[in-house]
Amino acid sequence: MSSDSTAANVETAPRFLVACPMCDALQRVDAEAGAVAQRCFRCGTVVRHRSNRGTDHALALTVAAAICLIVGNVFPVVAMEANGNTTSTTLVGASLALHLQGMNFVAAVVFLTTFVIPVIEIACVTCLLVLARGRHLERPTGVLLRLRDRLRPWNMIEIFVLGAFVAIVKLGDLARIIFGAGMWSLLAFTFFYAMALGAFDRDVLWQEPNS
Amino acid sequence: MTAQSAASRGFMRCEICGRLSRLDGGRNCARCGHALHARKPQSLQRTSALLAAAGMLYFPANLLPIVHVRTATSDDANTIMGGVVALWSSGSWPLALLVSFASIFVPAFKLLILTWLVMSIRFGWQSHPHERTTLYRAVEFIGRWSMLDVFVVALLVALVQLQGLATITAGSAAIAFAAVVILTMYAARSFDPRVLWDALESNARRAQGT
Numbered sequence: 001m002s003s004d005s006t007a008a009n010v011e012t013a014p015r016f017l018v019a020c021p022m023c024d025a026l027q028r029v030d031a032e033a034g035a036v037a038q039r040c041f042r043c044g045t046v047v048r049h050r051s052n053r054g055t056d057h058a059l060a061l062t063v064a065a066a067i068c069l070i071v072g073n074v075f076p077v078v079a080m081e082a083n084g085n086t087t088s089t090t091l092v093g094a095s096l097a098l099h100l101q102g103m104n105f106v107a108a109v110v111f112l113t114t115f116v117i118p119v120i121e122i123a124c125v126t127c128l129l130v131l132a133r134g135r136h137l138e139r140p141t142g143v144l145l146r147l148r149d150r151l152r153p154w155n156m157i158e159i160f161v162l163g164a165f166v167a168i169v170k171l172g173d174l175a176r177i178i179f180g181a182g183m184w185s186l187l188a189f190t191f192f193y194a195m196a197l198g199a200f201d202r203d204v205l206w207q208e209p210n211s
Numbered sequence: 212m213t214a215q216s217a218a219s220r221g222f223m224r225c226e227i228c229g230r231l232s233r234l235d236g237g238r239n240c241a242r243c244g245h246a247l248h249a250r251k252p253q254s255l256q257r258t259s260a261l262l263a264a265a266g267m268l269y270f271p272a273n274l275l276p277i278v279h280v281r282t283a284t285s286d287d288a289n290t291i292m293g294g295v296v297a298l299w300s301s302g303s304w305p306l307a308l309l310v311s312f313a314s315i316f317v318p319a320f321k322l323l324i325l326t327w328l329v330m331s332i333r334f335g336w337q338s339h340p341h342e343r344t345t346l347y348r349a350v351e352f353i354g355r356w357s358m359l360d361v362f363v364v365a366l367l368v369a370l371v372q373l374q375g376l377a378t379i380t381a382g383s384a385a386i387a388f389a390a391v392v393i394l395t396m397y398a399a400r401s402f403d404p405r406v407l408w409d410a411l412e413s414n415a416r417r418a419q420g421t
Contacts, residue, residue, distance in 0.1 A: 019217035019224035019231060022344055024405040026217045042214045042408075043344050080370045089369035094362075097369035103381045109389045110365045113358065142243030146227050153396060156358055163362030166310060169303050170294075170363070171370065174377070206228070206242060 018047050053199035059129040061196035065189050066122045069157075072185035073115065078164055082175035090182060091115060091160070113156040118189075121155050124148040125196070132204045141205050158190040216405070216412055218249040251403040255329055261398035262325055268387045268394070269318060276382035278364055280371075288382060291315060291360060313359040314388070321357075321395045324350050325402060337410045347404045354399050357392045361385060 016028045020040035029038045029048045038048040051058070072091065079088035089097065091114050098107035124144045131141050161183070168177045217224055222231045225240040225247060232240060232247055240247055276288035289297070291314045298307035324346050331343060364385050371379040 017231060018229065019222060021224065021226070021229075022348070022404050023214070023340070023408040024216040024218055024224070025214040025408070026220055026222065027214075043341060045344075045348075078366065078370060082373055083376065085373055085376075087370055087372060089366065094365040094369040097372070098365055098381055101368065101380050103368075103385060106361060106365070106381060106385045106389050109358075109361065109393070114362070138242060139244060142228065142240070142245060145243060146245055149227055153355055153400070156355060156362075159356055159358050160362045162309075162356075163359050164366055166306055166359065166363045167366040167370070169306050170298065170367065172303075173301060174371075202229070 020045055020047050049201075050203060051199050051201040053201070055129055055133050055201070055204050058196050058199040058201070059126070059133070061192050061199060062122065062126050062129060065192035065196055066126065068185045068189035068192055069118060069122060072157075072182045072189055075182040075185065076180035077182040077186065078168060079178040079180055080171060080175045081178065088180060091186070113154050114160045117151050117154045118157050121148055121151045122193070124151070125200070128205060129200070136205070136207045138206070145205070157186055157193075161186050161190060213415070214408075214412075216408065218405075218409075219412060223247050223249040250405060250409075251401060254401055254403040254406065255332060257401040258325060258329055258398050261394050261401065262322060262329070265318075265391050265394035265398060266322055266326075268391045269322065272318075272384050272387035272391050273315070275384035275387065277360065277384040277388065278367060278382055279380045280377065281380070282377045290384065291388070294360075310360065310363075313356050317353055317357045318391055318395060321350050321354055321399065325395070325398055328402065328407070332406050332410070335410050337414055340407050340411055343407050344404055347399075347402065347407070351399050354392070354396050357395075358389070361389050361392070 016031055017026065018029050019026055020043060022045040023040060023043040025040055025042040027041055027047065033048070033050065035050055035052040037046045039045065040047050074090070076088035076090050077094070079086055092111065095107045095111035095114070098104075098110060124147055128141060128144050128148070131137055131144070164183055168179075171177055217231065218234070221234045223234055224231055225243060225245055227245040228240060228243040230240055230242045234249060238246060273291055275290070277291050277294065278289050280287045280289065291310075295307050295311045295315070298304075298310060328343060328347060364381050367379045368381050371377055
């Protein structure tokens with residue numbers, strides 16, 4: 001009896017029915033709800049998150065984050081002064097130094113997680129938002145969303161920023177350490193990008209909204 | 212309200228776009244084109260294999276030196292634990308706690324929790340699904356932060372190149388450590404937390420006698 005009514009609702013109003021990504025509990029969500037996170041009644045995972053900031057707001061923050069990422073890669077992250085010698089390093093310089101010591105695997109991990117993947121991921125999010133403002137092309141949106149889902153855990157800029165703080169304290173006794181412009185840009189990147197993702201409303205990607 | 216899984220009602224959720232599809236509807240999501248699965252394929256086997264590999268590499272990661280510090284008079288090889296002790300004795304105990312948390316505690320925590328979750332499914336345990344889901348969520352969330360030490364090493368290596376005074380080079384533990392982080396992240400991702408709830412449901416169905 002209940003199975004019939006569930007099935008009927010999926011046919012007529014699919015937007016009301018979702019499955020929890022953590023526990024697979026089938027449940028209804030309020031399709032008209034505003035910017036509130038709706039949680040799974042069984043395990044508490046967010047099953048639907050909407051934002052009323054608008055696509056332009058999210059796009060502006062994403063572009064700001066992209067600019068910070070570029071600046072953060074061009075300028076040195078940290079500089080060190082000891083006995084009149086100054087050495088500084090950029091983000092890419094850190095992985096290059098590892099490569100020059102023959103640590104190619106570690107160099108590749110650092111290069112991918114702090115440069116290549118963040119750049120591709122932010123390009124993906126920008127394209128998704130541009131598509132959402134325009135014609136809602138489903139295939140490219142699906143491809144971009146899938147690529148971004150694969151890359152997301154490997155974007156480690158914020159961990160790198162914390163690592164720079166640790167490195168600075170470790171070297172504090174040895175030499176005078178200066179934060180570079182790159183460091184502040186990367187810090188700004190983490191904030192702008194977190195805000196952009198908070199304003200990113202996944203429902204605008206599709207013409208037929210469904211969590 | 213008793214919970215019913217989407218799979219038991221003949222639906223599967225697209226893991227990319229969230230759309231529900233019928234189990235017999237087709238192999239790919241009609242909206243975004245992603246391959247559909249009611250549960251992640253071979254999740255227990257994949258997670259177990261990745262965990263075994265990560266567990267083996269955990270030992271060289273902690274026992275071998277992660278950095279070599281060469282000065283005019285000395286050549287020190289530091290392990291991860293040695294770095295933590297150095298931070299502690301130099302007075303920066305908050306950072307010593309942070310680094311020991313990210314580099315020693317978190318990788319061990321991830322290995323133990325994921326192993327325990329895999330075992331709980333293999334043995335068909337039904338108790339505490341909420342707590343087990345919370346542990347899985349914690350593993351997924353903090354797993355990335357173990358990479359901290361790799362970035363610290365990269366920056367030290369790039370900065371401390373004072374010819375004649377001091378140079379720092381990366382040690383072989385850096386390779387093992389980065390591999391542990393990557394393997395445990397993949398292990399967490401290939402694990403399917405929905406399976407934690409499936410035992411509960413099949414038991415409820417049995418109890419109803421249907």
